[in-house]
Amino acid sequence: MEVLFATSNTNKVEEANKIAAEYGMSFQQVNIIYPEVRAESVSKVAGEGVRYVYEKLKRPVIVEDSGLFIDALNDFPGTYSAYVFKRIGCEGILKLLDGVEDRRARFKSAIGYCDKKGVKVYEGVVEGSIPCEMRGSKGFGYDPIFKPLDSEKTFAEDPAHKNRASHRRKATELLCQALSPR
């Protein structure tokens, strides 16, 4: 079963296809701009986005949205993680948390799927914390400042662990389980 993946990020498609292969599925990238609504949840962003794309393409398609939610910052940067990263980066987040004791945070991913039956959204979450300095050089985005609960290493130090335990893997697996022909 082949499903379109509306994204400009080729890495995301490759990552998803590694997981999808385990379910006899694959995703085919399609570059289509969709409006990202301003919402408090990644599920809402992915759900609205995929509905828009489906109306254009009329073929089964997914849209993924994710974000970093930090407790002490009232869930900042949240659904605006990409925008915030481009402007203040990991350094900005560390500065905001300077002297803050509560370092709890989570990565959330939501995958919106739409076909002629309508929209379904699959979510994945990974709990963790923000260390006091950037560590590691693998991965991208906030990976150097996110340490999952079950590891001493950040996602940027241990990409193999990220690949096994990430929010995006969890959401992708739920999607594949729901769609899998097996």
Added chain:
Amino acid sequence: MEVLFATSNTNKVEEANKIAAEYGMSFQQVNIIYPEVRAESVSKVAGEGVRYVYEKLKRPVIVEDSGLFIDALNDFPGTYSAYVFKRIGCEGILKLLDGVEDRRARFKSAIGYCDKKGVKVYEGVVEGSIPCEMRGSKGFGYDPIFKPLDSEKTFAEDPAHKNRASHRRKATELLCQALSPR
């Protein structure tokens, strides 16, 4: 001439009406939710927003969007100023600028107007800088950390000056000049 003002913020309508009265005009508040697009400019947000509202109401209407753009933070918080304010506040911005020498910033306002002839957008900008601490208790939002170039006081210390010199007044005046029956 009466024009609708799509906003949930009564203060904004009152502020605009004080200026509009000088031009023999007035704005009537209408509470209608419109999608705020994710864009780099307040003009784009206001222009797209007002187009949506006009399609619903079919009566002359305005939408206003504004933001604080800080040079050393790559224009952060920019078009997401309201979202960022709710989460990290003035304190967060000051923390991000801790130890930063370049304090230049500007407030931008854009008013989108739409009638049967289409959309027009009017912009106002006020240049200034971010002091090292919050000062003053008037106004709202980022007013305690914005000092316009031509004053030693922040907008929150000197609301009369804000009223004369603000980004929103400038945009409102341009709109009124364009629409004024005089």
